[in-house]
Structures are given as C-alpha cells and as structure tokens.
Amino acid sequence: MEEKKLDLNSIIGFVLIGAIMLWWMYSNQPTPEELKAKAETEQVQKDSISDQNKNEEKTAITEAPIxxxxxxxxxxxxxxxxxxxxxxxxxxxxxxxxxxxxxxxxxxxxxxxxxxxxxxxxxxxxxxxxxxxxxxxxxxxxxxxxxxxxxxxxxxxxxxxxxxxxxxxxxxxxxxxxxxxxxxxxxxxxxxxxxxxxxxxxxxxxxxxxxxxxxxxxxxxxxxxxxxxxxxxxxxxxxxxxxxxxxxxxxxxxxxxxxxxxxxxxxxxxxxxxxxxxxxxxxxxxxxxxxxxxxxxxxxxxxxxxxxxxxxxxxxxxxxxxxxxxxxxxxxxxxxxxxxxxxxxxxxEIVNLGWGIFGYINRLIFIPVFGFLESFIGSYGLIIILLTIVVRIIMSPLVYKSYLSSAKMKVLKPEMDEINKKFPGKENAMKRQQETMALQRKAGVSPLAGCIPALLQMPVFFALFRFFPSNIDLRQKSFLWATDLSAYDSVYKLPFHIPLYGDHISVFPILASVAIFFYMRMSQSQQMNMQAPAQEGMPDMQKMMKMMMYFSPLMMLIFFNMYASSLSLYYFVSNLLTVSIMLIIKNYIIDENKIHAQIQENKKKPKKEGKFRQRLNEAMKQAQEQQAKQKKK
Incomplete structure (x- = not known):
C-alpha cells in the first residue's frame, strides 16, 4: 500500500480553519457584565436552596419551588x-x-x-x-x-x-x-x-x-x-x-x-x-x-x-x-x-334584590326574617315553609277583604241581573252602568274592594321572585328530594331536550302548578259572582278567566322547571295556604245572610255623594244625552 503524505494545500487549509475557530471563540466569549450577572444569579439560587433545606417549619405563607x-x-x-x-x-x-x-x-x-x-x-x-x-x-x-x-x-x-x-x-x-x-x-x-x-x-x-x-x-x-x-x-x-x-x-x-x-x-x-x-x-x-x-x-x-x-x-x-x-x-x-x-x-347593590319597593321589601322584611329563622332552624326547606306561613298570615287580612267583597257582589248579583234585563242592548249601556253604580253605592259595595287586596300582594310576589335566586344560603342545601334549593330539583333525566322546558322533570314546579290551578279555580268562582253577563261587542270575561285558569299553571310548569326549587317550593306552599285560608273564610267566617241583611240596611241610609262621584255622574249624564242626540239624527 502506498503511504499518503500531506501536501502544502492541506496544511494551509488546516491552519485557516484553526484560525477561524480561535477567532469565533474569542469573539463570542461572555462579557464581564454577563459573567457577573450569571454568578450573582447562581449564588442567589444556591443561597435560596440552602435556606429552603434549613427551614423545615411550616407556615401559612409559602412560595412555590424555583x-x-x-x-x-x-x-x-x-x-x-x-x-x-x-x-x-x-x-x-x-x-x-x-x-x-x-x-x-x-x-x-x-x-x-x-x-x-x-x-x-x-x-x-x-x-x-x-x-x-x-x-x-x-x-x-x-x-x-x-x-x-x-x-x-x-x-x-x-x-x-x-x-x-x-x-x-x-x-x-x-x-x-x-x-x-x-x-x-x-x-x-x-x-x-x-x-x-x-x-x-x-x-x-x-x-x-x-x-x-x-x-x-x-x-x-x-x-x-x-x-x-x-x-x-x-x-x-x-x-x-x-x-x-x-x-x-x-x-x-x-x-x-x-x-x-x-x-x-x-x-x-x-x-x-x-x-x-x-x-x-x-x-x-x-x-x-x-x-x-x-x-x-x-x-x-x-x-x-x-x-x-x-x-x-x-x-x-x-x-x-x-x-x-x-x-x-x-x-x-x-x-x-x-x-x-x-x-x-x-x-x-350587586345582589339583585329587585328595584324600588321590591328591593325594600327584601331588605327590610325577608332578609331579617330569613336570618332570624336561620339562627335556630337547620333545615332550609323548613325555613322556606315557615317564611311562607308568616307571609300568608300577614297577608290573610287582604285575602279576607277580597273574599268579603266577592261575597257582597254575590249577594247583589240578582239585582244587577235585573238591571241588565231592564236596560238591554248597546244603546242602553250608559244607563245600565249608571244604575249599576247607583245600586252598588247604596249597598255600600265597591268592585275595586276585591281588586285592591290582590294588587297589594303583587309586590310580595315579585320581591320573593328576586329573593330566592339571590340567597346564597340556599346554595347546595337539600330538602326532601331536592339536593340543591338554589337549583332545579330534577328527579328524572329525559333522553331529549324540550324547548323552554329542558331535559329533565322537576317535582316542585308540578306541585306548584297543581296548587295554582285550584287557587285559580276558587278565584274564578268568586269572580263569576261579580261579573255581569257579557254584552254585545264586549269580551266575555268568563271565557277569558277560564283560559287564565289553565294558562297560569301551564306557564308555571314550563318556565319554573329550570328555576330554583326553593322558589317553586314557596309558590306551592303559598298557594296551598291561600286555598286553605279561602276555604276557612268561606265556610266558617263569612255569613252571606248577614251580609245580605247589612246591604239592605245600607240601602236605607242616605248617601252623600262626593265631588268625584258628582263629576263622574255628570260626565255620564252628558255622554248619555249626547248619545240620544246622535240617535235622533
């Protein structure tokens, strides 16, 4: 085999490569500032690790590892x-x-x-x-x-x-x-x-x-x-x-x-x-x-x-x-x-307790009462039931006033029907209204007396509608089958999703819907006694009320299926109590014979018309005269 020898070109190439490498290493070496910063960093880290090894005492203030x-x-x-x-x-x-x-x-x-x-x-x-x-x-x-x-x-x-x-x-x-x-x-x-x-x-x-x-x-x-x-x-x-x-x-x-x-x-x-x-x-x-x-x-x-x-x-x-x-x-x-x-x-104020009077009712009444009950009752479901009972007892005089007004109107209904027969048709609508108002005035009965108590209960309804969803004390608190009173009480998961209703079945909204149905039915029977027969060109109020009797429970069933079970529990107990109070008033407190006798006594008493009543009668009289003139023409 022939021995290989280095020629002059190879030697020059190696020398140039070595020179380039020396130049690159010299030009890329760390500056004194970088070496100093690196040394300080390494020293601090060493000191930190040493301190951590020495310090075995557990404290509330901790720092994550480096x-x-x-x-x-x-x-x-x-x-x-x-x-x-x-x-x-x-x-x-x-x-x-x-x-x-x-x-x-x-x-x-x-x-x-x-x-x-x-x-x-x-x-x-x-x-x-x-x-x-x-x-x-x-x-x-x-x-x-x-x-x-x-x-x-x-x-x-x-x-x-x-x-x-x-x-x-x-x-x-x-x-x-x-x-x-x-x-x-x-x-x-x-x-x-x-x-x-x-x-x-x-x-x-x-x-x-x-x-x-x-x-x-x-x-x-x-x-x-x-x-x-x-x-x-x-x-x-x-x-x-x-x-x-x-x-x-x-x-x-x-x-x-x-x-x-x-x-x-x-x-x-x-x-x-x-x-x-x-x-x-x-x-x-x-x-x-x-x-x-x-x-x-x-x-x-x-x-x-x-x-x-x-x-x-x-x-x-x-x-x-x-x-x-x-x-x-x-x-x-x-x-x-x-x-x-x-x-x-x-x-x-970020807690949404409702605007205006609804917020005041929650802050001044429901939050203190709920806190008082919470201080000695462990079950939040029982607290809601007791709170509902307190509310219904406080509102019971309004329920009594409303039912009493309905009973008075029921006693007057035969006489009001006679007025409707005496003045039939659209042309006698004004006269018919005058005679009806005169009869009610003599008897001391006002149809508004039944509406005002119902309106006074509305602020309480809307206040509680805001109170329960905002009350964190109800969060993850169980009652009966409901595992969380701040969420819906699902007892069955549907294999499909129903628009507005959801993909589950909640029990408390069903119970609340049933209670509302019976409440609406009793209220409807009261209102029927107060309504005159439908006149030509006027909507039939009885049909509208019958529709409401089915519509309200249906809306409760659909929309409240996704709402807090505490809210549905309240409405169920509230309507159940209201129906019970109305039955007690009807069967044990109100005597229609006494009411009829009182109305007859009121008719005998002279009635002094107020200025508002006088102006109203005068306006109705002028309208009636104008209607007669138009009829002649």
Missing part, C-alpha cells in the same frame, strides 16, 4: 426592554409563584406579571363537588400597558416582578416590584386579613418619572372569564352580569341577555358578578374613564360549558407628580348580601 430560569439574557433584555431590562436579570425573573392564604381565601400571585394567577374560595365547592376557583388556568389577566422614555410599549403581564413577603400584625403583605433599579420600580402591594375576602391592593411607582413616556397613555386592563359553578347553565347565566358604580353612587350594569359594552366617566368600582360569586375592583381615587364590556360565552344551553360570560375593564391611569399612586381594594368571594353590606362602598 423552576428553570428562562428569562432573557442581559443583552437580549436590554434590546427588548430598554430601561426595564434590570428586572429580567434578577433572581426573581422566573415562573415562581407566591401564595397568600387565610381562612376563607387562597391567592396565588405569579412573578411574571405580578397578578393573581389563582383565586380559590375555600368554604365552597362547585355543583359537582370540585374546589371552587374564580381564577385559574389563565381565565383572568391583570395588565398595565405603558410607554417608556426610550419609545417602547411594554405590558406588565410580560415582565417579571420581585416578591417580598412580610407581615403587618396578623395580616399578610406581599410586595411585587417591577424594578428599573434598586430605587426605581413599579409596585403591586397585596394585603390580606385573616378571615376576610376583601384584599387591600395598591399600585404605586417610585422614581419612574424619568423612565415613563408621560405623553403616552397608561392603561389598566382587567379581564376575566367566569367559570360555570352551578347546576343550571341557563339559570346561572341569567344572574351573571357586570355591575359598576359611578361617582354619584348610581349603580348601573351591562345587559345580561346579550353582548354589551359601555364607556363611562368617573367610575368608583367595577364588579364581575356571577350568580353566587364575584370579583370586584374598587378604586378610592376612581377611574376618570372606563371602557366596560360583557360577552355571552354560552352558545348552546343544552350542552355543558366551562365559562358563562367574559368581562373586561380598560381604564387609563393618571400620574400624580409623575408617579402612579392608586389605593384599591379587591373583593374576591361570595355574592352574599350580609357580607357585602359590611363594606362601606355600596357593593351590596
């Missing part, structure tokens, strides 16, 4: 972040998390972004018995968008904050600082009390007046997608909405039935309110301008869903002497009227 550092290098940070590159070189520039925890709330705050990454409500669970999170798995974000003096646009959600945990008495305090240098930073400060859902939250900056572009807007962005927590998607979504308070303490809200948005000035607080849980951001300084939006995420109520609605707040932040300084509170907890009422910020 994960791999994927932060930007100093050169890359300087290029991307400019003045804020310093924060990316600190040991805290990792995906670490810090936990703030008390008896009722657990918050996880991320180093990256400095915002609440997880919020767990500890004393509650979801409808399927899972831990109840308001914030988890990136369903929420909190960000400040700002411009820098070196013409960059940055977002705090992409930057790293340095956490510092301390204590203020029994309170836990977490300071999250986004640093430009040791003495220049943007700080989020969280303070949590031992047993409160309200968290003190501060946005504060120091020494950033030279690092911020004051001509560029600084915008706070808060977004949240509300998790589904309750059994009925449709029912929960109906009670999920965005509330806010203006500077004049006027409460307003976005539409809950459709996508909606609004731009408002001077907003004090914004609430992302779900049926039983809420996140409320309160600013003591207020937001000069706020863009609010709500979007419905439930596209098909027949299918399971993760989220109900998405909410967003965008508000510009103002600088004071070149710095940010906002003192806020963050309520993360149950939408409980008793808890929210303790805070002097009017946030209790």
């Amino acid at each position: 994960v791999a550092n994927d932060s930007l290098s100093l050169a890359q940070a300087k290029n991307a972040l400019g003045n804020f590159a310093y924060s990316a070189t600190l040991p805290s520039a990792t995906d670490n998390e810090t936990v703030l925890e008390n008896k009722v709330l657990k918050l996880v705050i991320a180093n990256k972004g400095g915002y609440i990454k997880e919020a767990l409500i500890k004393k509650f669970v979801t409808y399927d018995s899972l831990p109840l999170y308001l914030i988890k798995d990136k369903n929420a974000s909190f960000n400040i968008n700002f411009g820098t003096s070196d013409n960059r646009i940055l977002n705090t959600k992409d930057l790293y904050f340095q956490p510092t945990l301390t204590k203020n008495g029994e309170n836990q305090v977490l300071s999250m600082k986004l640093k430009v240098s040791d003495n220049k930073y943007l700080e989020y400060r969280y303070e949590i009390k031992p047993d409160k859902y309200m968290v003190d939250f501060t946005i504060h900056s120091q020494g950033l007046n030279s690092s911020l572009n004051t001509s560029s807007p600084i915008t706070l962005d808060w977004d949240l997608k509300g998790y589904r927590h309750e059994k009925s998607i449709k029912y929960e979504n109906q009670h999920t909405e965005l509330y806010y308070e203006k500077d004049d303490q006027k409460i307003d809200y976005l539409s809950m039935g459709r996508d909606d948005d609004a731009t408002e000035n001077d907003v004090n607080w914004v609430a992302f309110k779900q049926q039983f849980f809420s996140s409320i951001l309160i600013s003591k300084e207020g937001f000069n301008n706020a863009k609010l939006a709500s979007k419905n995420l439930v596209k098909d109520e027949e299918k399971d869903t993760i989220y109900t609605k998405s909410f967003s707040l965008k508000a510009p932040l103002a600088l004071t002497n070149g710095e940010l300084n906002y003192n806020m509170n963050w309520y993360i907890g149950p939408t409980d009227y008793k808890i929210l009422k303790k805070y002097d910020r009017n946030i209790k």
